[in-house]
Amino acid sequence: MIKINSLSKLFHTKSNLISAVDDLSLEIEKGEIFGVIGYSGAGKSTFIRLINRLENPTSGQVVIDGEDITSLSKNKLRLSRQNIGMIFQHFNLLWSRTVRENIAFPLEIAGISKQERMARVDELIGLVGLSGREDAYPSELSGGQKQRVGIARALANDPKVLLCDEATSALDPETTDSILKLLIDINEKLGLTIILITHEMHVIRKICHRVAVMEAGKVVEQGDVLDVFSHPIMPVTKKFVEQVMGDNNQEDSLEWLTTGYKNGDIIKLHFVGETTSQALISQVAKQFDVDINILQGKITQTQKGAYGSLIVHIDGVSDEKESALAYIKSAPVEVEVVHHAN
Amino acid sequence: MLIELFPNVVISELWQATLETFYMTIIALIGTFILGILLGLLLYLTSRGGIWENKVLNLIIASTVNIFRAIPFIILILLLFPFTDFLIGTIRGSNAALPALIIGSAPFYGRLVEIALREVDKGVIEAAKAMGAKTSTIVLRVLIPESMPALVSGITVTAIALIGYTAVAGVIGAGGLGDFAYYYGFQRRASDVVFVCTVLIVIIVFIFQFIGDTITNKLDKR
Ligand SMILES: Nc1ncnc2c1ncn2[C@@H]1O[C@H](COP(=O)(O)OP(=O)(O)O)[C@@H](O)[C@H]1O
Numbered sequence: 001m002i003k004i005n006s007l008s009k010l011f012h013t014k015s016n017l018i019s020a021v022d023d024l025s026l027e028i029e030k031g032e033i034f035g036v037i038g039y040s041g042a043g044k045s046t047f048i049r050l051i052n053r054l055e056n057p058t059s060g061q062v063v064i065d066g067e068d069i070t071s072l073s074k075n076k077l078r079l080s081r082q083n084i085g086m087i088f089q090h091f092n093l094l095w096s097r098t099v100r101e102n103i104a105f106p107l108e109i110a111g112i113s114k115q116e117r118m119a120r121v122d123e124l125i126g127l128v129g130l131s132g133r134e135d136a137y138p139s140e141l142s143g144g145q146k147q148r149v150g151i152a153r154a155l156a157n158d159p160k161v162l163l164c165d166e167a168t169s170a171l172d173p174e175t176t177d178s179i180l181k182l183l184i185d186i187n188e189k190l191g192l193t194i195i196l197i198t199h200e201m202h203v204i205r206k207i208c209h210r211v212a213v214m215e216a217g218k219v220v221e222q223g224d225v226l227d228v229f230s231h232p233i234m235p236v237t238k239k240f241v242e243q244v245m246g247d248n249n250q251e252d253s254l255e256w257l258t259t260g261y262k263n264g265d266i267i268k269l270h271f272v273g274e275t276t277s278q279a280l281i282s283q284v285a286k287q288f289d290v291d292i293n294i295l296q297g298k299i300t301q302t303q304k305g306a307y308g309s310l311i312v313h314i315d316g317v318s319d320e321k322e323s324a325l326a327y328i329k330s331a332p333v334e335v336e337v338v339h340h341a342n
Numbered sequence: 343m344l345i346e347l348f349p350n351v352v353i354s355e356l357w358q359a360t361l362e363t364f365y366m367t368i369i370a371l372i373g374t375f376i377l378g379i380l381l382g383l384l385l386y387l388t389s390r391g392g393i394w395e396n397k398v399l400n401l402i403i404a405s406t407v408n409i410f411r412a413i414p415f416i417i418l419i420l421l422l423f424p425f426t427d428f429l430i431g432t433i434r435g436s437n438a439a440l441p442a443l444i445i446g447s448a449p450f451y452g453r454l455v456e457i458a459l460r461e462v463d464k465g466v467i468e469a470a471k472a473m474g475a476k477t478s479t480i481v482l483r484v485l486i487p488e489s490m491p492a493l494v495s496g497i498t499v500t501a502i503a504l505i506g507y508t509a510v511a512g513v514i515g516a517g518g519l520g521d522f523a524y525y526y527g528f529q530r531r532a533s534d535v536v537f538v539c540t541v542l543i544v545i546i547v548f549i550f551q552f553i554g555d556t557i558t559n560k561l562d563k564r
């Protein structure tokens with residue numbers, strides 16, 4: 001759907017040359033939510049602005065649905081941009097227009113008749129959950145409501161792609177979640193491809209299917225969100241994963257955990273993309289005559305299922321315990337026996 | 343009682359002069375508004391990072407604006423005599439004052455317009471570009487509406503300067519309260535006429551200020 005071929009952007013400043021995006025290549029599938037994460041200054045904003053050519057590339061190509069955006073004439077580019085929605089960290093609404101008029105603006109640009117505009121705007125207001133606020137001015141709205149207007153406006157011309165530049169970074173956690181839910185909702189309802197950039201890993205975790213990690217203008221790691229979460233390779237990626245999973249360096253605490261138990265086994269269960277982690281524990285407790293104790297754990301939900309680990313203590317008569325273990329091992333989790341008492 | 347206090351004031355003539363002041367101010371204001379917006383837009387669009395970024399053009403417009411702003415109004419009137427004569431066919435009367443009034447205040451207003459446009463959120467302009475807006479759409483539907491309160495408060499400031507200029511233009515027989523005060527008041531040593539004219543001019547200034555402030559507040563939805 002979107003192909004990015006060795007895209008580069010150099011900025012010439014008075015004193016030096018900044019390589020904001022450096023020979024970057026990516027492929028983004030139709031209908032997916034693709035996240036790009038990186039620290040401030042990594043080049044994320046420049047990258048997303050290259051996609052609709054708010055910034056012209058120094059070299060490389062952006063191809064959307066077979067159309068080479070980078071080689072379009074000014075006029076063709078304007079038409080193509082009507083098929084690419086964009087939302088911003090600071091919403092960028094026109095304060096002189098009401099909610100309704102803001103959402104109608106891209107329709108005016110596309111030359112849609114007034115009657116059709118009104119009908120479409122009403123539809124969009126319903127879609128983003130702003131019914132009743134049509135005639136408010138942006139200054140009368142909360143941050144979350146402003147971003148909803150931004151989203152409605154971006155969707156007005158039925159785009160193929162939605163670009164989100166730190167769309168939730170100016171919002172509080174609850175509002176962030178509601179906006180992310182809305183994005184998932186429109187992704188599913190409309191089959192819209194979403195490219196989202198952020199410096200917050202929890203945003204990636206909550207809504208992205210795939211993720212690319214950016215550092216110094218380059219993609220240093222990419223893949224399915226679950227894979228990247230469970231097997232981060234680069235140091236930056238590991239740091240971002242720690243943002244949501246906490247520090248995984250638990251050697252000491254493991255030893256500390258095991259000292260109290262004279263009997264039974266201590267095992268560590270790794271869940272990756274497993275949505276029934278809780279069910280597994282209760283099944284074991286029901287079906288086998290064992291005591292099962294959760295000692296420590298952290299499980300996080302991603303768009304592609306749960307990811308995390310649990311450390312549990314299992315005790316019981318030898319046979320029962322062994323069959324319980326066998327049962328657990330047959331389930332789609334990775335099992336690691338941490339400590340085998342007697 | 344009023345007649346005793348102001349023995350030299352002829353109401354009908356005073357009224358005539360007041361109307362002339364209004365006439366000159368309003369027509370010049372319309373001209374200033376249009377010319378000033380054009381100048382301000384050109385200054386803004388051709389500046390660094392602007393949509394029509396153009397160093398040379400920007401320098402030419404900026405210099406012209408600065409030169410006209412530097413010329414004292416009374417001298418500008420004299421300098422413009424040939425131009426006025428050519429355009430209006432006379433150098434006396436209210437209409438003859440208009441070219442000088444407009445040329446004298448449009449560069450000042452143009453600068454205010456430029457400042458107002460700079461205050462427009464860059465993000466909003468970028469959002470419009472991302473929607474595929476043409477430059478004309480950005481100017482007419484983003485830049486001007488978003489800067490409207492500042493454009494109106496700028497034209498209010500300019501209007502007040504203009505009222506002052508119309509009084510100065512009285513020296514060349516432009517009519518209006520300045521002219522009236524000078525010929526019927528000062529030259530005939532009728533200080534009551536000068537006084538009444540002054541009060542009327544102050545009232546006119548207040549009226550313009552009030553209207554401008556009211557419109558600015560109404561427009562500002564920030
Ligand atoms: N218009 C510009 N002119 C010069 N340098 C720029 C410009 N835009 C971005 N940069 C530089 O490019 C680098 C990447 O910036 P940006 O894309 O905004 O990063 P991010 O969004 O990841 O924080 C930074 O070093 C920034 O200073």
Ligand SMILES: [Mg+2]
Pocket residue numbers: 044045046166
């Ligand atoms: Mg950024």
